[in-house]
Amino acid sequence: MQSIVENFRERILAASNSQTALQIQGGGSKRWYGQELKGELLETSAYQGILAYDPTELVLTARSGTRLQDIEAALAEHNQMLAFEPPHWGTAATIGGVVAAGLSGPRRPAAGAVRDFVLGASLMDGKGDVLEFGGQVMKNVAGYDVSRLLTGSMGCLGLLLDISVKVLPRPFAETTLVFALSEADAITRLNQWAGQALPISGSCWHVGRLMLRLSGAEAAVRAAKVRLGGEEMQDAAEFWISLREQTHDFFSQDEEQGLWRLSLPSTATPLRLSGKSMIEWGGAQRWLYSNEKPELIRLNALAAGGHACLFRGGDKSLGVFAPLSAPLEKIHQRLKTVFDPAGIFNPGRMYKGF
Numbered sequence: 212m213q214s215i216v217e218n219f220r221e222r223i224l225a226a227s228n229s230q231t232a233l234q235i236q237g238g239g240s241k242r243w244y245g246q247e248l249k250g251e252l253l254e255t256s257a258y259q260g261i262l263a264y265d266p267t268e269l270v271l272t273a274r275s276g277t278r279l280q281d282i283e284a285a286l287a288e289h290n291q292m293l294a295f296e297p298p299h300w301g302t303a304a305t306i307g308g309v310v311a312a313g314l315s316g317p318r319r320p321a322a323g324a325v326r327d328f329v330l331g332a333s334l335m336d337g338k339g340d341v342l343e344f345g346g347q348v349m350k351n352v353a354g355y356d357v358s359r360l361l362t363g364s365m366g367c368l369g370l371l372l373d374i375s376v377k378v379l380p381r382p383f384a385e386t387t388l389v390f391a392l393s394e395a396d397a398i399t400r401l402n403q404w405a406g407q408a409l410p411i412s413g414s415c416w417h418v419g420r421l422m423l424r425l426s427g428a429e430a431a432v433r434a435a436k437v438r439l440g441g442e443e444m445q446d447a448a449e450f451w452i453s454l455r456e457q458t459h460d461f462f463s464q465d466e467e468q469g470l471w472r473l474s475l476p477s478t479a480t481p482l483r484l485s486g487k488s489m490i491e492w493g494g495a496q497r498w499l500y501s502n503e504k505p506e507l508i509r510l511n512a513l514a515a516g517g518h519a520c521l522f523r524g525g526d527k528s529l530g531v532f533a534p535l536s537a538p539l540e541k542i543h544q545r546l547k548t549v550f551d552p553a554g555i556f557n558p559g560r561m562y563k564g565f
Contacts, residue, residue: 212274215258219370220339222253227337227553234557235366237276238303241312243523245365245560246531253370255307261285262373270330272375275307282306286378294322294379298455307371313363316455317413317424320492322379326362331375334361334368337551341372360546366557367565368550382412382426384433387450388441390421394481394490397421401493402478409435415454416490417461424451454491461489464500469525471508473497475517482511498522505529532561 226233232250242248259276266289273282279299286292296316297309310332315324331345334357345358361368392400397416404411404423410431413424422444425432436443444450453459462470464487473482477494486501501508505521512519518533535543540562547554547565559565 212258212260216335216341216372219253219255219258219335219372223335223337223370223555224339226251226555227339230553231555232558233555234560235311235370237305237308237311238278238301240299240301240304241308241314244312244314246527246563248560249558250555255370256303256305258372259305263375266291269378269380270375271378272331272373273306274373275305275310275371277306278302279304279306279309290381291378292381293328293376295319295325295328296322296455297325298457300456306374306376310362310371310374311364311366317415317451317491318426320414320495321412321426324362326359328377329358329362329374330377332358332361333372333374334550335370335372337369337553337555342369345375365560367561368546369556382410382428382432384429384431385412385424385426385447386432386436387413387422387424387444387447388436388439389444390423390441391419392416392421393419394488397490398478398480398494404439405477405493409439411435411493413451413454414491414493422447422450461487461498466524468500468502469505469521470523471499471501471525472520472522473499473508473512473517474520475512475515479515479517482515484508484511509533530563535562 233253234248234250235253235255236242237255255276257276258274259278261271261273261277261282263272264285271282279297280302283293296318298314298316310325310329313325333341333343335341345356361371394416401414410425410427411423412426415422423441425435475495475497479494484499484501484503486499486503489498509519520533521527521531543565
């Protein structure tokens with residue numbers, strides 16, 4: 212693998228010297244995410260393999276090009292999992308892509324986001340130097356927590372090499388309950404339940420039905436089921452996979468319309484926007500297909516205390532991610548300059564001019 216790393220270094224140094232942009236790609240399963248890709252392709256899929264996995268310590272370290280399905284297969288042998296349920300969107304998805312995209316699945320409100328599970332990472336910067344951050348333990352306080360900063364950075368700061376993540380045991384029991392509720396009533400009910408000792412590990416509201424997943428010890432799941440009522444869902448595992456992988460019928464809308472991802476306070480009332488919607492994460496993540504003007508969608512999300520991202524499809528020239536405030540933009544620019552002084556890594560993938 213050292214020869215692959217040296218090849219990465221040569222490509223990066225040559226690109227820095229010639230001011231040539233590089234688009235970093237693992238399996239390519241998330242190429243559509245973010246702004247338009249630019250530059251020469253730098254693939255990481257050959258740099259793969261699990262470097263260390265200690266089930267008793269709940270820690271796994273792998274090279275960035277390691278396929279996500281291979282990691283999950285190794286974890287399944289010990290009845291463990293990546294608790295944040297990262298979406299695959301294809302069999303070629305890699306752990307590097309998971310961290311770079313920073314996207315989590317239905318279990319995120321209960322377990323935490325991707326960055327909460329990243330313990331350490333090594334990165335090759337724009338000078339070809341390998342930088343190491345964090346480690347393989349949760350209580351790591353040496354310096355800045357850069358490994359988590361890299362989560363969701365879309366490859367704009369450098370080339371991820373090795374990544375250490377925390378893993379968790381699979382729950383002993385799991386069931387999904389279904390309730391007939393309006394959007395407003397579902398949001399109210401979810402927030403009431405969030406303040407109670409209930410083993411909720413996933414929620415989704417769509418067209419008058421609220422799906423609630425319970426996970427944990429058998430006694431806890433059984434008691435919650437009796438307490439909450441509702442109808443038990445058959446083939447629930449397939450439903451949650453379809454939600455994570457966005458193969459559910461809701462996500463088959465016309466992409467020209469654009470799929471918006473709204474991050475809002477869970478208590479926010481339904482927004483007055485036309486279109487088709489779906490709610491996840493106890494009300495904190497809301498999906499929307501709408502013909503409303505992007506400015507209006509973003510203003511409504513901002514007024515509710517959140518922000519809106521043009522997740523898939525639509526007119527990307529308007530900007531995919533929510534605009535940054537002046538102070539935040541300055542921080543982003545400084546980080547970019549430190550890690551990638553020549554500006555070669557995925558330029559413009561997150562924001563134009565960055």
